[in-house]
Amino acid sequence: MRVVVPYRVADPKTRLAPLLDREERVSFSETMLADVLDAVTATGHAPTVLATEDVDPSVPGTNVRVDDRPLSDAVNALLGDGPVAVVMADLALATTPALSRLFDADGDVVIAPGVGGGTNALVVRHPDFRVDYHGVSYRDHRRVCERIGAATTTLDSYRLGTDVDEPGDLAEVLLHGEGRSRSWLRDRGVRLAVGEGRVGVRREDDGREWAVEESGVGGADASAERDHDPE
Ligand SMILES: Nc1nc2c(ncn2[C@@H]2O[C@H](COP(=O)(O)OP(=O)(O)OP(=O)(O)O)[C@@H](O)[C@H]2O)c(=O)[nH]1
């Protein structure tokens, strides 16, 4: 089975801008990509990075395919010609066992949904299935499966369900990461910020902080009263 890892090279992870500057977002994206490629490679599959421009991933055995079309168009160009897995590059918690469960699950289409309605990873074995990313793509992909009569499996996986989109997601990487992404955050002084509600993150060096408030809305100055957990 081909395993494809889509990767946008230019100005990545803009939603992390409240905590990471542009150079840091480039470096952190490369680091998450390397974690994903390591985990895929250890399942016994050689991943292909589907990149918007040429990249040099530092993981041996990785192929690169450049396609600067929008995400769904680039992925759909690879579907319909045998089984394909699509694993997003921002799954910093992905592990080899979690990916093996995905690749081995039964179904014409296997979906690992992301928190917030996205589609973090997929296995496509049905010749007529095509992706439609962004928005509530998990729901949209289920509808496509119904329309084409594809047997669908939804994978229950915390590790594949946690994509790193917003600053609050970095807390999950600090808590549960096992690869380079957690070390990258630690090295750059990103720490947990522990308060009354859900744990947030802060920068040790300059006071930038992100709290996930009860409303689910975070903010850089969300709380001056939070304890600062050394972890
Ligand atoms: N090949 C390709 N990959 C993309 C494109 N847009 C996003 N990706 C990748 O798809 C995955 C999910 O991306 P998103 O979380 O939706 O967006 P993002 O660009 O990483 O981050 P934001 O700028 O914060 O929206 C990541 O692995 C991205 O690198 C694209 O246009 N082409």
Ligand SMILES: C[C@H](OP(=O)(O)O)C(=O)O
């Ligand atoms: C690719 C996209 O990611 P999100 O924008 O939800 O992070 C999706 O999963 O549809």
